[in-house]
Amino acid sequence: MHPAFSVIFLTTLIGTAQxxxxxxxxxxxYGAIGALPDQNLYFYSFGSLIALALLVAGLVASFxxxxxxxxxxxxxxxxxxxxxxxxxxxxxxxxxxVFVYGLLHYMDWNPNLFGPNAPPxxxxxxxxxxxxxxxxxxxxxxxxxxxxxxxxxxxxxxxLTPLNYTLFGIASGFTLATAFSAFYAPQLVAFFGYWxxxxxxxxxxxxxxxxxxxxxIKYRSSIRSAIGVRHGQIQQKSQGSMGGxxxxxxxxxxxxxxxxxxxxxxFLVLVFPVPVLLLLAGINTGSTVLLLLAFIVQYAGLxxxxxxxxxxxxxxxxxxxQTI
Amino acid sequence: xxxxxxxxDLNVCVxxxxxxxxxxxxxxxxxxxxLMDDNPYGKDPTGTFFxxxxxxxxxxxxxxxxxxxxxxxxHCEDPPCVPVCPTGASYKREEDGIVxxxxxxxxxxxxxxxxxxxxxxxxxxxxxxxxxxTLCVDRIYDETLPEAERKPACVLACPTSARLFxxxxxxxxxxxxxxxxxxxxxxxxEWGTQPANHYLPRRKTRIKIHEDELTRVDxxxxxxxxxxxxxxxxxLEDSTSW
Numbered sequence: 001m002h003p004a005f006s007v008i009f010l011t012t013l014i015g016t017a018q019x020x021x022x023x024x025x026x027x028x029x030y031g032a033i034g035a036l037p038d039q040n041l042y043f044y045s046f047g048s049l050i051a052l053a054l055l056v057a058g059l060v061a062s063f064x065x066x067x068x069x070x071x072x073x074x075x076x077x078x079x080x081x082x083x084x085x086x087x088x089x090x091x092x093x094x095x096x097x098v099f100v101y102g103l104l105h106y107m108d109w110n111p112n113l114f115g116p117n118a119p120p121x122x123x124x125x126x127x128x129x130x131x132x133x134x135x136x137x138x139x140x141x142x143x144x145x146x147x148x149x150x151x152x153x154x155x156x157x158x159x160l161t162p163l164n165y166t167l168f169g170i171a172s173g174f175t176l177a178t179a180f181s182a183f184y185a186p187q188l189v190a191f192f193g194y195w196x197x198x199x200x201x202x203x204x205x206x207x208x209x210x211x212x213x214x215x216x217i218k219y220r221s222s223i224r225s226a227i228g229v230r231h232g233q234i235q236q237k238s239q240g241s242m243g244g245x246x247x248x249x250x251x252x253x254x255x256x257x258x259x260x261x262x263x264x265x266x267f268l269v270l271v272f273p274v275p276v277l278l279l280l281a282g283i284n285t286g287s288t289v290l291l292l293l294a295f296i297v298q299y300a301g302l303x304x305x306x307x308x309x310x311x312x313x314x315x316x317x318x319x320x321x322q323t324i
Numbered sequence: 325x326x327x328x329x330x331x332x333d334l335n336v337c338v339x340x341x342x343x344x345x346x347x348x349x350x351x352x353x354x355x356x357x358x359l360m361d362d363n364p365y366g367k368d369p370t371g372t373f374f375x376x377x378x379x380x381x382x383x384x385x386x387x388x389x390x391x392x393x394x395x396x397x398x399h400c401e402d403p404p405c406v407p408v409c410p411t412g413a414s415y416k417r418e419e420d421g422i423v424x425x426x427x428x429x430x431x432x433x434x435x436x437x438x439x440x441x442x443x444x445x446x447x448x449x450x451x452x453x454x455x456x457x458t459l460c461v462d463r464i465y466d467e468t469l470p471e472a473e474r475k476p477a478c479v480l481a482c483p484t485s486a487r488l489f490x491x492x493x494x495x496x497x498x499x500x501x502x503x504x505x506x507x508x509x510x511x512x513x514e515w516g517t518q519p520a521n522h523y524l525p526r527r528k529t530r531i532k533i534h535e536d537e538l539t540r541v542d543x544x545x546x547x548x549x550x551x552x553x554x555x556x557x558x559x560l561e562d563s564t565s566w
Binding site: 075082088234238247 | 341
């Protein structure tokens with residue numbers, strides 16, 4: 001497939017925002033049971049603001065993918081059948097919850113809904129956070145399933161696709177949370193940092209699993225089933241037009257095999273080992289620059305990862321467009 | 325239930341592209357506006373087509389066959405492109421099974437084209453909406469046309485009658501009989517899309533000659549040669565008047 005940068009930025013930006021929001025709620029949960037020191041309200045509200053800004057940026061990027069962005073409101077209609085439609089509902093719902101979560105913290109409006117003596121799980125911000133966590137995971141599933149549900153794009157048609165989307169989002173979000181906490185809550189740096197490393201290692205395993213799976217893929221369609229001629233030697237001689245068409249542009253990445261392979265190694269280095277080393281160094285030296293660098297490197301790597309994710313998918317329609 | 329479809333006879337198609345040009349002509353002149361044609365006479369032409377004829381070579385020289393292969397939307401009975409559409413712009417008509425795009429609802433996200441294994445959908449890069457074969461839905465029901473012309477433009481244009489049009493759910497229809505008797509098959513059956521359009525395979529006309537047919541079994545001399553001469557005597561015709 002031809003990787004569209006609008007979709008690459010959409011998926012990576014909202015993934016990071018979702019991971020950052022999960023990190024904030026995790027910190028609040030640990031704080032509520034006393035496992036972590038309580039943070040001031042601005043930590044949560046400013047963190048939510050960053051997450052919201054990333055979500056808005058992702059949403060803006062997605063509009064560049066549409067031919068008619070002014071009709072985008074229509075895309076909530078088919079949520080019964082379309083994962084894209086479900087994502088279109090889940091994304092604003094999540095954005096709204098992040099906004100409310102940040103605002104409640106900022107206004108310090110945090111009554112306990114179950115009475116003043118109830119445990120902290122009853123606090124309003126905690127409950128809103130819980131709703132946000134649910135929507136966050138729903139959004140991860142929707143985003144991943146948009147790709148995983150197309151059964152003849154065999155590279156994508158696996159549970160590893162939504163799993164990787166989720167884990168990449170969480171890993172990059174926790175890395176961002178580490179860098180963010182270095183500025184606003186230094187006592188949380190190690191907490192977020194080690195979680196970020198853990199998630200990065202886990203997503204390395206699941207992404208490696210999908211890379212290995214995709215290397216061994218047996219394509220179900222062939223030129224024989226595409227035109228229905230049972231013969232071992234079929235060669236396309238013309239595709240019906242002298243120039244290119246939508247079919248020759250949308251489904252091919254247009255780069256060499258060497259380029260594709262190099263992008264794979266670039267993302268394997270930038271997303272996994274480099275950020276882990278930078279995080280370890282940053283946690284141990286307390287250097288905010290290293291932690292910030294860890295996030296920037298990992299995000300850049302994620303753009304390469306998403307580019308590779310699209311480019312690697314081999315659409316069966318390409319069987320009809322093998323030569324001009 | 326009616327399921328309108330095309331049946332394309334690969335044995336008859338000569339690859340003349342008359343279906344392509346007539347399709348383009350009809351569908352670029354319709355109420356939905358023109359089909360994009362960018363730089364048509366320039367160096368790098370591109371455009372939106374509902375129908376394309378491709379050419380394949382089967383076999384190895386000198387034992388090769390050229391297969392001309394017209395490809396358009398197959399109007400699948402279980403179209404994978406329809407449920408993925410987020411706006412409902414892509415739909416399959418209940419009454420005749422035609423898969424259509426509502427150009428006023430389409431947001432141009434291209435997701436449906438990803439979900440079509442056949443590459444039958446092409447975005448109109450000027451109008452920014454997804455387009456595809458409509459089976460000339462604006463023509464086949466047009467009662468101002470003579471009944472014989474209420475067929476898709478490609479079917480009418482085909483000089484060799486390689487394209488048949490009709491209801492594949494009606495077992496008595498011309499298309500159903502052709503599928504049944506000529507071995508019509510769907511494309512990429514492995515994805516369960518149940519394409520309504522079918523293709524008729526290439527067929528060779530052969531006569532089968534058995535060994536004993538090469539020698540005359542009623543040959544009295546047991547060898548091939550001139551037949552024995554007949555007597556020179558009078559024939560029956562010589563002695564009777566009838």
